[in-house]
Amino acid sequence: xxxxxxxxxxxQESLASRWSPYGFxxxxxxxxxxxxxxxxxxxxxxxxNEQPWSFxxxxxxxxxxxxRLLSCLVEPNQAWARNAGALAISVVSRTFSRNGKPNSVALxxxxxxxxxxxxEATARGLHVHQMAGILPDRVRELYAVPEGHDxxxxxxxxxxxxxxxxxxxxxxxxxxTRERKSLREFVFGEKWGNSSPHVAS
Amino acid sequence: xxxxxxxxxxxQESLASRWSPYGFxxxxxxxxxxxxxxxxxxxxxxxxNEQPWSFxxxxxxxxxxxxRLLSCLVEPNQAWARNAGALAISVVSRTFSRNGKPNSVALxxxxxxxxxxxxEATARGLHVHQMAGILPDRVRELYAVPEGHDxxxxxxxxxxxxxxxxxxxxxxxxxxTRERKSLREFVFGEKWGNSSPHVAS
Numbered sequence: 001x002x003x004x005x006x007x008x009x010x011x012q013e014s015l016a017s018r019w020s021p022y023g024f025x026x027x028x029x030x031x032x033x034x035x036x037x038x039x040x041x042x043x044x045x046x047x048x049n050e051q052p053w054s055f056x057x058x059x060x061x062x063x064x065x066x067x068r069l070l071s072c073l074v075e076p077n078q079a080w081a082r083n084a085g086a087l088a089i090s091v092v093s094r095t096f097s098r099n100g101k102p103n104s105v106a107l108x109x110x111x112x113x114x115x116x117x118x119x120e121a122t123a124r125g126l127h128v129h130q131m132a133g134i135l136p137d138r139v140r141e142l143y144a145v146p147e148g149h150d151x152x153x154x155x156x157x158x159x160x161x162x163x164x165x166x167x168x169x170x171x172x173x174x175x176x177t178r179e180r181k182s183l184r185e186f187v188f189g190e191k192w193g194n195s196s197p198h199v200a201s
Numbered sequence: 202x203x204x205x206x207x208x209x210x211x212x213q214e215s216l217a218s219r220w221s222p223y224g225f226x227x228x229x230x231x232x233x234x235x236x237x238x239x240x241x242x243x244x245x246x247x248x249x250n251e252q253p254w255s256f257x258x259x260x261x262x263x264x265x266x267x268x269r270l271l272s273c274l275v276e277p278n279q280a281w282a283r284n285a286g287a288l289a290i291s292v293v294s295r296t297f298s299r300n301g302k303p304n305s306v307a308l309x310x311x312x313x314x315x316x317x318x319x320x321e322a323t324a325r326g327l328h329v330h331q332m333a334g335i336l337p338d339r340v341r342e343l344y345a346v347p348e349g350h351d352x353x354x355x356x357x358x359x360x361x362x363x364x365x366x367x368x369x370x371x372x373x374x375x376x377x378t379r380e381r382k383s384l385r386e387f388v389f390g391e392k393w394g395n396s397s398p399h400v401a402s
Binding site for chain 2: 014020045055110112115116130132143196197
């Protein structure tokens with residue numbers, strides 16, 4: 001089984017080999033790896049250098065903290081994410097700290113930061129599986145997240161398990177081929193729906 | 202001058218050397234580089250594999266197409282982005298195509314895709330400067346962007362110019378040291394505001 005991307009144009013290996021496993025092997029993520037992951041997120045670009053991202057994080061070897069974070073995921077995600085080596089919740093700041101005005105790209109910029117984190121993880125032999133399925137109200141209550149900040153995603157990090165050892169449904173998902181739209185479907189030139197001449201051939 | 206990040210923990214070189222120049226040297230981005238940039242974006246993760254991203258793109262050597270995209274940026278951005286080697290506008294799809302329901306992480310997932318694009322660019326010796334300052338209504342009109350899709354950011358790609366050749370303001374910005382919050386300020390453990398023990402030391 002290989003979940004390696006099948007790119008039509010050459011891309012960096014750590015982008016092509018990234019995928020989101022449901023099966024993790026239960027090994028903890030080291031503190032030094034965790035620091036480098038957030039360090040990678042730290043240096044992402046953001047509008048007016050606002051850095052609208054925060055994270056709540058726990059490694060698996062800190063059982064109490066890990067279980068507390070796990071309880072902030074919807075149940076179907078808890079079922080598999082309990083074997084991750086670390087968990088995090090991303091939290092967005094909705095307004096610019098310099099003037100209090102709404103930051104229309106804050107969510108986008110969290111994505112840039114988590115993209116960096118994911119790349120750093122892949123380069124270190126780790127895998128990342130992000131989830132929209134979290135319980136934001138529970139996060140807010142458990143961790144006293146202040147007004148103006150909203151929990152966005154759950155982030156499971158760890159070492160992918162051999163799919164052969166997984167139960168039916170998870171095994172099927174982790175063995176499925178990765179699918180993507182073609183560039184022609186989403187890179188336009190003259191007009192919406194008209195593929196850019198660069199990708200049209 | 203070096204805009205290299207000064208990370209407190211080791212990160213990949215193509216993350217540390219990324220920065221957002223105002224000065225570009227006017228050299229076009231090749232079609233094959235452009236394809237690999239969007240190919241990198243293509244393989245990003247997204248909720249339910251929705252891939253809520255589209256792009257409108259032009260390289261500098263296609264003058265008409267480039268100028269048309271340039272006219273979609275706010276004037277202060279046009280002033281420097283005119284020297285980029287390629288321009289793109291990112292466009293988000295707000296709802297899931299499988300059921301028409303709102304996609305609360307669509308903007309976030311565009312960020313993941315553009316993070317990939319940016320990483321690929323950096324690895325190829327290119328620089329990326331993203332802008333929230335665009336004219337979304339103009340993009341919508343010029344390119345016939347359909348309902349349910351919203352222009353999000355402008356993306357300038359190209360080769361950084363020597364800041365010494367830039368005029369006062371742009372030179373100053375491109376020579377400024379890059380600043381970031383410390384990990385202690387945005388990676389929390391037990392509670393909001395309490396740094397994670399992994400980053401607290």
